[in-house]
Amino acid sequence: METFSIPAEDxxxxxxxxxxxxxxxxxxxxxxxxxxxxxxxxxRKGKPLLVQQQGDKIVVETELERKKVEEALGIHHDLDEIxxxxxxxxxxEKAYSELKGLRIVxxxxxxxxVSYLCSPQMRIPRIKQMHNDMAREFxxxxxxxxxxxxxxxxxxxxSRASEDELRELGVGYRAKYIVETLEILQEGFDHTELDSxxxxxxxxxxxxxxxxxxxxADCVLLFSKNFHEAYxxxxxxxxxxxxxxxxxxxxDYSETSQNLREHFGEYSGYAQEYIFHAARKGIIEV
Numbered sequence: 001m002e003t004f005s006i007p008a009e010d011x012x013x014x015x016x017x018x019x020x021x022x023x024x025x026x027x028x029x030x031x032x033x034x035x036x037x038x039x040x041x042x043x044r045k046g047k048p049l050l051v052q053q054q055g056d057k058i059v060v061e062t063e064l065e066r067k068k069v070e071e072a073l074g075i076h077h078d079l080d081e082i083x084x085x086x087x088x089x090x091x092x093e094k095a096y097s098e099l100k101g102l103r104i105v106x107x108x109x110x111x112x113x114v115s116y117l118c119s120p121q122m123r124i125p126r127i128k129q130m131h132n133d134m135a136r137e138f139x140x141x142x143x144x145x146x147x148x149x150x151x152x153x154x155x156x157x158x159s160r161a162s163e164d165e166l167r168e169l170g171v172g173y174r175a176k177y178i179v180e181t182l183e184i185l186q187e188g189f190d191h192t193e194l195d196s197x198x199x200x201x202x203x204x205x206x207x208x209x210x211x212x213x214x215x216x217a218d219c220v221l222l223f224s225k226n227f228h229e230a231y232x233x234x235x236x237x238x239x240x241x242x243x244x245x246x247x248x249x250x251x252d253y254s255e256t257s258q259n260l261r262e263h264f265g266e267y268s269g270y271a272q273e274y275i276f277h278a279a280r281k282g283i284i285e286v
Contacts, residue, residue: 016073
């Protein structure tokens with residue numbers, strides 16, 4: 001693998017990878033959502049990608065080209081420019097001040113999708129454990145430069161798993177979501193078609209997958225398909241909206257989503273991620 005560095009001013013690797021948006025990254029030692037090493041890894045197209053922050057640069061070990069690494073971590077996003085597009089907002093400004101450096105990642109579609117199919121009524125560390133268990137059972141444990149790494153299974157590899165086998169890993173009723181969705185993918189659902197769709201058409205198209213509702217669709221579109229206008233609405237997000245933006249809150253998901261996208265604009269997903277994490281960390285009240 002090649003080793004190189006990427007300038008990363010106003011970038012926080014630890015915060016970006018542990019704020020709750022991704023389940024596809026791992027620490028080389030310890031738990032992603034816990035204590036451990038400051039070196040992280042994932043796989044892209046079956047190739048390992050290792051990163052570590054050293055001051056204002058990211059040291060990278062991979063066979064991938066630099067542009068792909070920047071896209072995976074959102075390093076190329078200009079945070080000041082993104083936040084300048086938002087309306088004046090003391091709460092969002094406070095979140096930005098406390099959390100500046102957090103970027104929205106772009107994970108591979110399939111592992112991102114399966115992880116979020118596991119998310120209903122589950123806490124973040126438990127979803128991550130499910131992801132790891134599927135990688136260990138149906139993917140590959142690979143040693144790279146003396147580091148034991150988990151590679152998430154490909155679509156073909158995971159399609160060999162039965163619903164009962166997935167349930168035995170603790171996935172529960174979500175096993176049916178995974179098995180049924182795999183069948184739909186095998187029947188010809190092509191996620192690359194999403195790239196040429198409008199956001200609303202893409203969200204509706206995602207819901208053709210079994211177990212995918214509005215929230216899961218929004219998460220996958222935001223964290224793997226570059227739809228930065230997506231605003232996933234989970235419990236934390238809805239509590240924050242209801243308290244701080246009641247004029248945009250509705251009991252209807254689509255209406256709330258549209259209200260927020262009209263308010264925050266084309267980078268609504270960034271507003272969501274900062275507000276979401278600020279609420280989880282107690283930076284803003286919910």
